Amino acid sequence: MATIYEVSALAGVSLATVSRVINGSGRVSEKTSKKVRAAIQTLDYRPSSAAKSLASNRTDSVGVLVSEFHGPFYGAMMSGIESELRAKSKHGIFAAGHSDEISEKEGIEFLIDRSCDALILHVEAVSDAYLIELSKGKTPFVLINRFIPELADICISLNNDLGGHMAAHAMLDAGHTHIAYISGPLWKNDSRDRLHGFKNALEKALVPFDEGLLFEGDYHEESGRQGLLNFVKNKKKFTAVACANDEMASGVYKAARELGLTLPEDLSVVGFDHSIFASYLYPQLSSVNYPIGRMGKMAARLVLRNIYKALIKDIKHEFEPELISHDSIAQPK
Amino acid sequence: MATIYEVSALAGVSLATVSRVINGSGRVSEKTSKKVRAAIQTLDYRPSSAAKSLASNRTDSVGVLVSEFHGPFYGAMMSGIESELRAKSKHGIFAAGHSDEISEKEGIEFLIDRSCDALILHVEAVSDAYLIELSKGKTPFVLINRFIPELADICISLNNDLGGHMAAHAMLDAGHTHIAYISGPLWKNDSRDRLHGFKNALEKALVPFDEGLLFEGDYHEESGRQGLLNFVKNKKKFTAVACANDEMASGVYKAARELGLTLPEDLSVVGFDHSIFASYLYPQLSSVNYPIGRMGKMAARLVLRNIYKALIKDIKHEFEPELISHDSIAQPK
């Protein structure tokens, strides 16, 4: 592999000049620049990223911690981050945190040890205190899907409360008054916010909420199924069920079929996230959209601006959900 | 950040010794080693990965090119790769190739410029010749989901031909003799292999295949829908349809419902990949399993063994598909 020395020799200039034309730093005459570029061409010279990092103290890499690689959710987020970074010649190093405190901390340590210039974190299990402490460290980061008042300027979050509102109103507007709710794990912030928004919307509409129609799931399909079976077992009356994500809504579909219910006539369902597979379900699932791809892009842009001093305007910290209507909501019989 | 100099000073030993302790290379007395470790602890010393890379000419990073980040397929693959690499303190740099020749080449260039120690490539659009040429270059790589005779020892592939066989037999065994096939793009190797296996199985079973019952889709849902509508429009007789992936099978479900068909009584369907959402469909989709997660792990293990000299046995180059039976196949009426 050719080095910058060979290039400078061939071009008949000093290596400082070569460095300048490569990085566009400092003034270089067009003539010299041309010679240098020619030399780079003929030698097929590629700068050593290691040497560059050592000298500049930057790696051009951004560590990204997601909960999981699979599933429709994080893929969209990673995709948004990667394309945005790559356009600026940076790259992402992705690691999984598995929604587990130990594992998330290990992941963060791993990425810091990789000497990433910055991190983008989608963490659920570590505490606010831990993150506030982390923010005092050397590696800057951005949080996605999380809001911590003390770190507001590095948070990219969804208005989950509003999302809960929308789920409730999707049902209220169709005339439902007995609406069950299958929540995510209540130790997660987003789960609590969605539920809060949901209850709040009912309250404002003067529709009482029966706590017996609340089931705490785990965001996986089977817990959605269990939730519906549970309501039925307890002989609850309800004509609609809102789910805190689409997987659980799919579980509700399954349980409904087991019970011989026809969707959406016998039961209206609304999901959350508007995952890619919402449209694979039958009837196609109405769902509150979570623009995670755009949020991933925004997180990358925030890093690009804060760390790499890219000229980026239009930074936005909070995103709004939106109801995507399909065929899973009918009027109550 | 503490450097190795400070550690050596505090421990009262030379640089070389510290380096030896860290990397476990060369003999070091237990006593010295202890002193060094203590110094590392108190200084909270972390080796600089850049300096390490520069001196050792390794980055401990593996570039991974996938077609897309989203969707159920690549997530499982990336997940397998990441966990396997991280266990050995290596990391993946992921990039997307979008199944497009230019874009795939750019992605490969990008990863090489990142000075990855090796690459894991899931490429569809670049030619065999290009890859053979690439193999003569400096950066070693492994191919996933592709078999090139000249590069057999760096290929991890699925027996797609056998998969096609299985899809055909799922139908034949249920008694179907008029079986349509919705293929992926025929410029892709896996599409061709699956189709070939499918036709071959029919032939062996002495069931003639009507070319009018072949439709070339693009692996996306809508093309599956188009395929089925196309067969019907042409007044073809068939009782079953095999799809080259699950997305297109989902499209077939949609078209079937539009046509008022009841699944699986009026039409049996089999998919390919056994994506996570195969079970979200109703009726749950029978599908030929593609163990992409395990294949990703295997690709990582191959890199670990070949490049990083890890002691790994049980390398396997070809994986076998497997029919996962659910509820989408019935006997013909």
Place this chain on the structure above:
DNA sequence: TTGTACGCGTTATCAT
């Protein structure tokens, strides 16, 4: 505008 010289924090090759 261009060149010189030093520093970045390791690994690895010699000696000792």
Place this chain on the structure above:
DNA sequence: ATGATAACGCGTACAA
């Protein structure tokens, strides 16, 4: 077993 020292390839003040 341990230490001294030369690479590794580039960025960047500082000079010229």
